[in-house]
Amino acid sequence: MALKREQRERHVVVHDHGRGPEPCFRSDYADKSGHDHTRGRGLGWGRGWTQWPVRVLLGALTLSVVVASGAAGLERYLSRKYMSPQAPLTRASITSADKVDWTRQGLGLPDHAPPVVLTFHDVNKKSTSPYALTPRAFDAQLTALEKAGYRTLSAKQFTNYMNGGPTPRRSVLLTFDDGTDGLWKYADRILAKHRMRGTIFLITGSMDKHRPYYLTWREIERMHGSGRWDFQSHTRAMHSVRQVDATGNTGAPLINRLWLADKGRRETPAEYRARVLHDLAGSVEDIVNHGMPTPTMFAVPFSDGPGQQDADSTDSQARHLLKELFPLVMTDHSGVPLTASRRSASAGLVQRVEVFAKTTPDEMLAAVGERVQVPADAHTPLSETENWGGRQTRTSFGVFLGKVPRSAQIPRYAKADYRPDSSIDWTDYSVTTTIGALGNGTNQAALGVRTNSKEPMTVVVTRNRAILLANGYKVASQPLDPKSDHTITVKVGQDTTTAYVDGHVQLTHVSDQPADQLTGGVTIRSGINRTGNEWPVFRALDISPLDRTPGRG
Known part of the structure; x- marks a missing residue:
């Protein structure tokens, strides 16, 4: 009995069958130990034929975690560097009266x-x-x-x-x-x-x-x-100023040829x-x-x-x-x-x-x-003094209405444009005005159309003559029955301007400029030859679309 126990003890081997180190009492273990990969190693992951794919997979997973962690850290760094935090939303203190007034302006x-x-x-x-x-x-x-x-x-x-x-x-x-x-x-x-x-x-x-x-x-x-x-x-x-000449003057690089110091030019x-x-x-x-x-x-x-x-x-x-x-x-x-x-x-x-x-x-x-562009439709524009701009006078708009103060400082020429910024696209309209106080023959008034276009048109009247100007150059002229009041109607088409004075004198001009560059609004002008003369008076003014305009066409 003791001998058998001694023989068993000599054949005890500590071996790992895939569940950790443990005694092995198999009598044939020593003979087959060289083929270990066919035995216990196959009982666990990473043993036998699976060991290298599993190790590669685990390595890849580990690497991905490291990379992801690094990328997240890099993203946080870049965000801190290149993304400013947004401030909390700020609200203005606005009264109900403000809101009502702003609504009214629209x-x-x-x-x-x-x-x-x-x-x-x-x-x-x-x-x-x-x-x-x-x-x-x-x-x-x-x-x-x-x-x-x-x-x-x-x-x-x-x-x-x-x-x-x-x-x-x-x-x-x-x-x-x-x-x-x-x-x-x-x-x-x-x-x-x-x-x-x-x-x-x-x-x-x-x-x-x-x-x-x-x-x-x-x-x-x-x-x-x-x-x-x-x-x-x-x-x-090019949002800067740079040297543009040898003396050191500077200018905007977009519109100036720059000074090349190394070449001296x-x-x-x-x-x-x-x-x-x-x-x-x-x-x-x-x-x-x-x-x-x-x-x-x-x-x-x-x-x-x-x-x-x-x-x-x-x-x-x-x-x-x-x-x-x-x-x-x-x-x-x-x-x-x-x-x-x-x-x-x-x-x-x-x-x-x-x-x-x-x-x-x-x-x-x-x-x-x-x-805001508005239609060519205004029947009492002379009363809209706030809508007249582009003035070339040192006095008020009243100079066109016969309300001229007696002063040596009053100039001899006055001009005003009706809604100059909101009539840019006007065409196919008619404007009629009556001009008075032309009795002494030493003053004149004018009605302009196509304001600020490629070819603004102007009808100038005196006591006894009407002249049509295209961009400041005379293109037509007709005598008038001498009198102090004249009525002018000007019809503005795509490229044709036709003026009628007192209903029967006609002056016409056809432009050779592109029609889309001929649009524009209305201008009135007055002038006197000598200080102290009577200023012409605009008694009425009406602007209408062509299809609503009465009279000749």
Whole structure:
């Protein structure tokens, strides 16, 4: 018995059968130990033929966890670096009286009209810049627009109208120049509150730089993804002033050939063209490469500053270069106030209404209301003194109504335009006026149509003659029965202007200019030859669509 126990003990082997180390009493184990992979190792994962695939899988899982953890950490780092936290929503303190007044300012305006374009720059709680609105001020501006019945358009909707699409409901295009970080931090939530849209003109070369003043591309991509924001070009790196001559004078790089110090000369026209096109194309590329649509609009840098108007001029080299890439150019200053209209679409140039830190909601609404295009239909415009602009006189509008104060300071010439910013698209209308006090033969008055167009037309009358001027040049002249009062009716068609004086004297001119560049409103003028003479008097004035005008046709 003891011998058998001793023999069993000699054959006890500690072995791992897949469940950890344990005694093995198999008498044939030693003979088969060389084939271990056919025995116990097959009882557990990672043993036998499964060991390498399982180890590879476990390694891959471990690596993926490490990578995911690292990616999450990197994302947190990049978000902290390139995503500013948004400030809590700020609400303006607005009284019920304010809301009622803003609603009133929208009454009487057309329900459908070409949009008006507004320019903002920055929304920032702490900035002292005259261009930066506080969040509360921005909220008040949007509330005023909302109460007055304005809607906002996307860049695509605005472009669609300018390309000949249907006239939208009364609306505005909110534009923001430069691309400041305050638009993400403060303006975005305010815009969302009002369910409005905004269009930002980016200086693309400044994004991700000069933090925290400018936006980052991460913020821009998030804003674009919200559906509230569109992005257009404000150059890549030409929002600056640089040296333009040997004496050190500076100017805007968009409209000036720059001084090349290393070569001791200015850029050649070819070098200027290549530089500007490279910058403009680069700004488009920057926006497209971040997943946004190709820009169709461009905002001129410093368009409200002195010496920058050349970029807005239709015959400037800068304008020709801009037209190669952008169908529409935005400016805050232009010699002709082409607010959004069919005529501005044809010219490819739109003048905006600029909003500053000091601009009140009432002032902003008044400026927008003046630019809403209205129909050519006004029967007592001489009583609407607030709607006459473009005056060239040092006295009141009363000079046209015979209310002239006796003073040596009164000039000899006066001019006023009726709704100059809201009659840009007028055509197919008739205007009739009666002018009196022409009895002494030393004074004259005039009725103008197609104001601010490519070819404004003017009918000048004196006591005994009528003259038709096209862009200041005489194209027709007829004698009149001498008398102190004359009645003028002018009919304005697509390209034809016909004037009747006293119902029977006719003067006609057919323009060779494009019809879409001939639209415009009404102007009145008065003049005296010597101080102390009697001023002509406009006794009545009526504007009507052609199909409503009585008289000859």
